[in-house]
Structure formats: structure tokens, C-alpha cells
Amino acid sequence: MFKSYLKIAVRNLWRNKSYTFINLFGLSIGIAATLLIVIYILFQFSYDRFHVNKDSLYRISVSHQNEGKLEYESPVYTPSIGPTMKRDFPEVEDFVRISTPRPVFVQYNGTAIRINTACFADTAFFKLFSFELLAGNPRTALIAPYSIVLSEKTAKKIFPKQDPLNQIITINKRAQFTVTGIVKDPPQNSTIQFEALISFSTLYRMPNVYMGWNGGNQYITFVKLNRNTQAGKVDKKLPGLMWRNFNKDMASIGLVDKAYLQPLTKIHVFYDNLSGKTFLYLLIFATVAILILLMACVNYVNLSTSLSLKRAREIGVRKVLGADKYHLIMQFLTESFLLSTLSFGLSLFLVELFFPIFTNLAGVEISLSNFMQVKLALISLLVVFLVGFLAGSYPAFYISSFQAVKTLKGIFKTKKGKQGLRNSLVVFQFSIAVILIISTILIQRQLNFMNNMDLGFKKDNIVVLNLPYDEVRQKSTLIKQMLLTVPEVQKVSLCSAVPISGFTQNGYFPEGSQAPVLIHVVDADKDFFDLFHIPVVAGRKFSSDFQTDKQAYMINETLAKSLNWSDPIGKTIRRNGVHPVIGVVKNFHFATLYDKIEPLIITNRPVNNQFSTIAIRAESANWPQTIQSIRTVWNRIVPTAPFEYYFLDQAFDHLYRFEQRFKNIFFSFSLLAFLIALLGLYSLSSYSTEQRTKEVGIRKTLGASTMEIIRLFARNFTLLVVIANLIAFPISWYIMNTLLQNFAYRISIGWFTFVLAGCISLFTAVFTVSVQALKTALINPVEALRYE
Amino acid sequence: MPLIKLNHIFKYYSSHFIKTFVLQDVNMEIEESEFVTIMGPSGAGKSTLLYIMGMLDEPNDGEYYYKDQPVHKMTEKMRTELHKHEIGFVFQSYHLIDELTVYENIETPLLYQKVKSSEKKGMVADILDRFNIVAKKKLFPHQLSGGQQQLVGIARAIVARPSLILADEPTGNLNSQQGEEIMDLLTILNKNGTTIVQVTHSLKNARYGNRIINLLDGRIVEETQL
Numbered sequence A: 001m002f003k004s005y006l007k008i009a010v011r012n013l014w015r016n017k018s019y020t021f022i023n024l025f026g027l028s029i030g031i032a033a034t035l036l037i038v039i040y041i042l043f044q045f046s047y048d049r050f051h052v053n054k055d056s057l058y059r060i061s062v063s064h065q066n067e068g069k070l071e072y073e074s075p076v077y078t079p080s081i082g083p084t085m086k087r088d089f090p091e092v093e094d095f096v097r098i099s100t101p102r103p104v105f106v107q108y109n110g111t112a113i114r115i116n117t118a119c120f121a122d123t124a125f126f127k128l129f130s131f132e133l134l135a136g137n138p139r140t141a142l143i144a145p146y147s148i149v150l151s152e153k154t155a156k157k158i159f160p161k162q163d164p165l166n167q168i169i170t171i172n173k174r175a176q177f178t179v180t181g182i183v184k185d186p187p188q189n190s191t192i193q194f195e196a197l198i199s200f201s202t203l204y205r206m207p208n209v210y211m212g213w214n215g216g217n218q219y220i221t222f223v224k225l226n227r228n229t230q231a232g233k234v235d236k237k238l239p240g241l242m243w244r245n246f247n248k249d250m251a252s253i254g255l256v257d258k259a260y261l262q263p264l265t266k267i268h269v270f271y272d273n274l275s276g277k278t279f280l281y282l283l284i285f286a287t288v289a290i291l292i293l294l295m296a297c298v299n300y301v302n303l304s305t306s307l308s309l310k311r312a313r314e315i316g317v318r319k320v321l322g323a324d325k326y327h328l329i330m331q332f333l334t335e336s337f338l339l340s341t342l343s344f345g346l347s348l349f350l351v352e353l354f355f356p357i358f359t360n361l362a363g364v365e366i367s368l369s370n371f372m373q374v375k376l377a378l379i380s381l382l383v384v385f386l387v388g389f390l391a392g393s394y395p396a397f398y399i400s401s402f403q404a405v406k407t408l409k410g411i412f413k414t415k416k417g418k419q420g421l422r423n424s425l426v427v428f429q430f431s432i433a434v435i436l437i438i439s440t441i442l443i444q445r446q447l448n449f450m451n452n453m454d455l456g457f458k459k460d461n462i463v464v465l466n467l468p469y470d471e472v473r474q475k476s477t478l479i480k481q482m483l484l485t486v487p488e489v490q491k492v493s494l495c496s497a498v499p500i501s502g503f504t505q506n507g508y509f510p511e512g513s514q515a516p517v518l519i520h521v522v523d524a525d526k527d528f529f530d531l532f533h534i535p536v537v538a539g540r541k542f543s544s545d546f547q548t549d550k551q552a553y554m555i556n557e558t559l560a561k562s563l564n565w566s567d568p569i570g571k572t573i574r575r576n577g578v579h580p581v582i583g584v585v586k587n588f589h590f591a592t593l594y595d596k597i598e599p600l601i602i603t604n605r606p607v608n609n610q611f612s613t614i615a616i617r618a619e620s621a622n623w624p625q626t627i628q629s630i631r632t633v634w635n636r637i638v639p640t641a642p643f644e645y646y647f648l649d650q651a652f653d654h655l656y657r658f659e660q661r662f663k664n665i666f667f668s669f670s671l672l673a674f675l676i677a678l679l680g681l682y683s684l685s686s687y688s689t690e691q692r693t694k695e696v697g698i699r700k701t702l703g704a705s706t707m708e709i710i711r712l713f714a715r716n717f718t719l720l721v722v723i724a725n726l727i728a729f730p731i732s733w734y735i736m737n738t739l740l741q742n743f744a745y746r747i748s749i750g751w752f753t754f755v756l757a758g759c760i761s762l763f764t765a766v767f768t769v770s771v772q773a774l775k776t777a778l779i780n781p782v783e784a785l786r787y788e
Numbered sequence B: 001m002p003l004i005k006l007n008h009i010f011k012y013y014s015s016h017f018i019k020t021f022v023l024q025d026v027n028m029e030i031e032e033s034e035f036v037t038i039m040g041p042s043g044a045g046k047s048t049l050l051y052i053m054g055m056l057d058e059p060n061d062g063e064y065y066y067k068d069q070p071v072h073k074m075t076e077k078m079r080t081e082l083h084k085h086e087i088g089f090v091f092q093s094y095h096l097i098d099e100l101t102v103y104e105n106i107e108t109p110l111l112y113q114k115v116k117s118s119e120k121k122g123m124v125a126d127i128l129d130r131f132n133i134v135a136k137k138k139l140f141p142h143q144l145s146g147g148q149q150q151l152v153g154i155a156r157a158i159v160a161r162p163s164l165i166l167a168d169e170p171t172g173n174l175n176s177q178q179g180e181e182i183m184d185l186l187t188i189l190n191k192n193g194t195t196i197v198q199v200t201h202s203l204k205n206a207r208y209g210n211r212i213i214n215l216l217d218g219r220i221v222e223e224t225q226l
């Protein structure tokens, strides 16, 4: 029986080649898009799952509250919480602290190499995590102070030929470390990324490193709970521990730290990146994937119910010959399953083809072979089944319920109601397409807005140099002077950081307040303001004319406002001495645009009297050459230090690369969805014109013009697209309004986007239909009449 | 117990509030193993009556008992069972399935009955042979002449050995020799117990049966027992 179903299915698909092609095309694109998104989502969820202990590992995250108000939340905390938990909680089997990654300079045999991410890590690192040691002993590698474990890639860079194990390398020109291990590079789907690990015990040997409870927030702590211990049990005990060790002392000034556990495997999707919104973004992608698939199915449903008219008689005959409804339904489902299987095959080819483009868009480096796994196979099977069923079931039930006698007498017509269903499906498709178009335009506008926003400072034409270590930093003033001799260079400023992704915070006692207030701070010399075009709105900026300016502070408008200082000049702020406020700068964005501008202090004296960054404003027609001139200056003064630079505006773009990628993916898939909707419209209109070829012929002999005939066909479809737009407008407004709330600085949605989306959808739809209509209208009427 | 019993059957079509009657107060009983012929001018309602007997159409009024079972109370499933196992229908306009070959058209009723594959092949081969169309078995309907198509339609109706054959002008498109052969075949089937109801315009063919019913404007105007 099945063989007969299959045979009929193949013949039918073959007989309606052009419609089959449209269906195949739409479905395979839909399936391919879905598979790509599934792969992407699977990859996002695969983060940190390679650890054997993944289910018992947790990261500690701390939310910092001031006077009951959440200030910020971060897993970067004091080094004390891990050991204390292990001591006090029997449930905690072990812990690992990992410092925030820092760049270091490695010297060996006269070559200097920069390692961007070196982390201090506890001995238990290799016991808890499943990073594979290629050389060295996992139990002992991180015990002794001044031990370093290098990643495979780093080891190759430093030791192209020798065996690195037990070699001595110099770091930051200060201390000597022994290489105790080589570790396989962390896979891309690892939250913990590093190029080198340094034994945590080293920290205790270093001066000025604070290891207590009241500061030094530089460490991320992971704990491993005993088997069968629920995280909730530990979470319940944490407030007590926090009270005993920290909150009790801080209660008087209103500070409360709340710690809780984050399961390791949930960190990537639920806590980190895109300010914790990854899950939301994945949800959006998944929705878009499902919508694309649905739209492709809708095309199939619309086409096959239309085409069913041609097959009505066949159904009638079969019924008379004893076919059950069941047989007929199976017959049509076989057809749709055959089509979905074929489309799936085709989509695999498309996935293969588009995978590089997709990974590039998405900014992930994954190889397809990683995903030839059971999960994907199962999901694929599900997709094939779902498509076959979704697309096939309605036509199957609809067609199999035809009344035999009517189909046989040839008086069979589709009911008006079915026309209605087809129309609503077209409206559904176009609503989705228009929603996606509007969202894409708005996302693009928001990104443009962020790129072009008045940040309160000028980010163009600024080159930033990092001063890697003390020896270089001590020569910063000399470097600055020499840089100013380069003709293209206009301004140079020494500072502790440039405004891009936020400044550090410290506790200060502003005049009149008893408790310390956490305020952002940046150290900068007097040229900082001119260089970045940051205007001073009250008082004056730092000046070399006043020796006392080394102690002076400048503040931003927000700080003045939050302290209720109407005349801030002359007020004082206490921290390691008393500092007078000499000036107020106009607000500028020193953090991401997700955040509002917060209070800021600008000091004139850097930590240890050394600036770590140089910002250069230059006007150049030939940047490579200008960079070369800057490098020459650098090499003359600090020849052995690695020269590293970046352009501030490029770094700024990099900051929003997640958003940019999100937009890229979203844009591509919206385009696909729109294409599929158009394809559906194309096939429906081609069917309806084909049906009415004879009518057109008669009308033409009666004197209808080509334009009138096009109008005849386009009217109905145009109306549908207009309705789709009207439905899409409020929905997309609601969705985008909600999404944009995440940005502290955002575009106003406005009506223009809607008009644009409406025009795009209407124009393309009318065009698609008209092409079809035109084809029919141009047929010689005699031929059209013979068509019957 | 009559095989078919029609009581006061009415069939009409209404358009613009005017009822056009196609069948008016038709009463009829057909016993098992009868060979009944329905005659009448074009538009008299013969095909309509046959459709109703074949449970493809429903009367607007009146009752139809098949083996004493009220047809109007049957579920779709029960009717399908009858189509599968008891009733064979020959259409006036053949109604072959265009996408299927001659062989496949004839095979279709057997597929729905889940006849075993080996047995099925035998049955189809037998019929092809009997109708002398073995050479055509791989052709599609549009590759056949009208008469050949009609033969295939008849072959398809009898292949599953139904106990009731409803034939709407089965020989309309056949030459006289083919027509005779078909009538002989129907006679043999009838001798073996198959009930046959045929519609025909030819008095010669009508004589093969045991009873002629004359229809005019939807009414039975004459009944002749042969």
C-alpha cells in the first residue's frame, strides 16, 4: 500500500513541477534556516558542558546593594569567600579562584611576547575543571609560587622549538616563573578563557595584594558541591556567612553584598554576555526559525489546497472504489512527507553551503562536524516530521472530505470559506514578514544611533597605546613629549583608561557624607579634556601652573547633582587625604550605552604615580605611515617593549559586536522570511492567473486593457498585504518598544519606519503579483480560449 | 429480503428558491441476483438514481434500505465498507484516474481491500486477460481510446468481485462486438449470483436483463418483466 502511496506522490509532484519546485525551494530554505539556528543555539547551550564535574560546579555571583538599592552585580569578588565557604559549609567539597584575566609580557631568550589573558588560579583548577594537561602534573602544576601553565598556542609562540616544561620565563620584566605544564587551549565554548595560568600562591608573595574581605575584587570563585547537594541548600546558608564576614561591618553605612550560586552550565546563556540577555536573544532566534518554517509550511498548505481542485475527481473515484478517509489522508501525508524529506536533503546541502557565511555573521568559530551528533539528528528528524505533518495534515483532511458525488459530476468548487482560510494564511505570512522588517530597521537604527550618538566626547582619530609595565610607564612623560614632535599628532594625553567600557570604582567620602560612596574614577593629565573635546562647565581643568593640582579632583555633572552641590568648586572629597574639587566637566559616556551616565571623579594623580595609557589625537591622510611614526618614537624610547595600539572608534564598534552580530543574523533571517512570503504570493497568484486564463482571454476580446487585467488580479492580494501591515504595526511596535527598553539611550520609534516597511512590503507584493498577471494578460486571447 | 428497497425517493436541486425535481416519488425493490435495466431519455434522472443506489448521493426525501438496513443512518465508514466489498460502480464517463496506468487503475480497489500481493496480481492478470487488454496494461488513460477507457472502467468495477454492480451505460462507447462481449460477461456474473443494475439506451442490451424500468422526468412510468 505504501508503495502505491509513494508512487502516486512522486507522479503528482512530477506532474506539477513548477509548484513542486516552489514548495521544495521554500521548505528547504525554511529547514536550512532552522537547522542553522538550531546549530547556533545548540552551540550556545554547549558552553561549559565538557567538564566532567559540570553538574556540581557553581560560580559565586554577588549583587552589591547600597541602601537597599542594587548597585551592580558581578561574579568578580574578594579572594576570601571561597576558602571561607569551604571551611564553614560541609556541602562545599572544594573551590577554585580565578583572577580576572590580565595582559602580561613574557620574555624568554630575548623575545618579548604579550599574553592577553593570564589568570591566577588555585591548585584545584585541574581537579575541578576538565582542561586537559598535555604536559605536567595536574595535581601539582599550580602548587608552588611562581609556577605558570601555558596554553598550547602560547607555548608554541614562546618555545617554537624546545620543550617548554621546566623552562624559566620572565614576566613583566620583574619576576621569574617556571613552566610547570602545557594545557590544551580552552575550547571556544568555555566561559573560562586563558592563555596562561599562574599559581594562586604567587599572589601571596606579591606586595600590595590585598587578600581580605574588604576589597580587592578581582577574583571569580567556583565551588564544587558534594554529590547530591542542592545548590539551594548552600544559597540558604550564604546570607549567614556574608553577614558574619562582611555585611555586619558594613551595615552601619548601608552596604549589603548578597552572594548566590550560578550553575556552571547556565552561566553563558543566562548570566554573561549581552548583559545577561543571551537567552532572550536565543529565544528570539528560535522564534524566527519557527516562524520561517511555519511560513514555508503555509506556502505548501495554500498551494496544495489550491491544487486539490485539480484532483477532486480522483478523490471521488477513489472513494467509490472503497478508499477510507484514512487511505486518502495517508496518501496526502505521504506526499507532504516525501516533500519534506526531499527538502530536508536539499537543506543539508544549503546548510553546508551557507555554514561559513553564517558562522561569520554570528561571530562563532564552529565546525559543522562538531554538530553531526545525535541531538542534531533527532532535531532534524523532528523538523522533517513536523514540516510533513504541519504542511500535509490540513490539505489531507480537507481534501479527503470532498463529497464524492460532487467531484464526479464535475460541479465541484472550493467553498468561499476555504478562500478565506487561504487569505488569512497570506495575511499571517505577511504580518510576520512585516514585523521582521520593522524590527530589522529599528535594530539597525538603534545601532546607528549608538554609533553616531553624541557621547560627550569625540572618539574619532584617536589612537590608544597601552603601557605594559613599570619600566615603560616610568617613561610615559618622555614618550608623550616625543610623540608631540610627530607632525600629524595634535594632542597627547596620559591617563589610566579611555572612555569606552567603563571606569573602575572606589569608595570616597565626599564633604558632608559619613559613609563611603562608590564612585567611578579615572586618572588623567591636563590634556585629557582638550584631546577628547570634553568641555569644562564650571571651575577649571588641571593645570601645570598649580603644583597643588596633583591633589585636586574634577567631577562630572552627575556627581555634582547626586551630591546636591549647586556650587561644587571648592568642596572637598576625602580618600587618602582631602582633595579639593576644582572643576566640573560636562557629562560624557564613559561606559556602554546600556548604562546611564554615573557619577565620576577625575584625578590628576595616577596609582603609583604612573599612567598606564596614552591617548593620541592625530589628523592623518595616511594612517599606516602615522602609526609607523608613532612606533618609531616608541622604539627609540622603550625598544624592548611590545608596541600595541588600537583606534578608539574601532574598539567602540567592537564593544557592540554582539548587537551587530545579532542584527546581522536577524537581518538575514528576516530577509529569508520575507522571501518565503513572496514566494507564496507568487505561487498563489500564478495559480489564480492560470485558473483564469480563459476569463482573461474573454475579457480581452471584450476590450479590457492589460492594465485593467493586472488590476483585476492585484487588487485582492494588495488588500491582503495592507491588512497584514495593519496587523503587524501594533505588534512590532510593542515588541520593539519592549526590546529597546534595555538601552538607557535609545531611538524613538516614530512612524517613518512603519511607512517604510509598509511601502517595501506593498511594492514587492504588487510587483510579484503583477508579473504573473502580466504574463497572462499578454497571452494572445485566441490561445487563452483554446487553453480549455 | 430485497437487496435494494427505495421508498418515495425524491431528489431535487433548488436554485433561486425554485426546486427542480430530478427524481419524484421513486419506489422500487430489487432482489438479489436480479439483472435490472433502467431506461429513459436523456435527463430523465437515470444516473442520479444510480448514484443514490450506489450511496454516492443522498435523496432529499424518502428512504433507501440496503439489505433492510436504512442507508440514511449508515456512517461514512459503513458505506466505505460496502464500496470496498460489495458494490462495483461503472461510470458513464469512465472516471479513470489519470495518474495511474491501466494496471494500477484496475488494481486500486484491491489495494484498499488489503488483498494479498500474490493473489492480487493473479486477479488483475485474470481480468486483463479476460478483457483482452494485457498489452495496454502499462498505458495511461489519455493514451487509450474512449472504448478502451470504458473497458478499463468496467474491469476496475468487477475486479474485486462485488455482489452488486451498478453500471451507467457500460457499452455506450464500445463497438457492437465489444458491447456483446461485455453484456455476455455481465450475464455470466449474474448467473453466478451477482446483482446487476444497468442504465442503457439500447433495447438490445436491455433484453439481457430480467426487468426493464422506464424513467421519464424523474418518475417511473413503466415496468416490464422479461
Ligand SMILES: Nc1ncnc2c1ncn2[C@@H]1O[C@H](COP(=O)(O)OP(=O)(O)OP(=O)(O)O)[C@@H](O)[C@H]1O
Pocket: A409, A411, B013, B020, B022, B040, B041, B042, B043, B044, B045, B046, B047, B048, B049, B092
Ligand atoms: N447539481 C445539479 N444541479 C442542478 N441540476 C442537476 C444537477 N445534477 C444533475 N442535475 C439535473 O438532473 C437531471 C438528471 O440528470 P441525470 O444525470 O440523472 O440524467 P440522465 O438520465 O443520466 O441523463 P443522460 O442519459 O444524459 O445521462 C438533469 O436534468 C440535470 O440537469
Ligand SMILES: [Mg+2]
Pocket: B046, B047, B048, B092, B168
Ligand atoms: Mg446519465
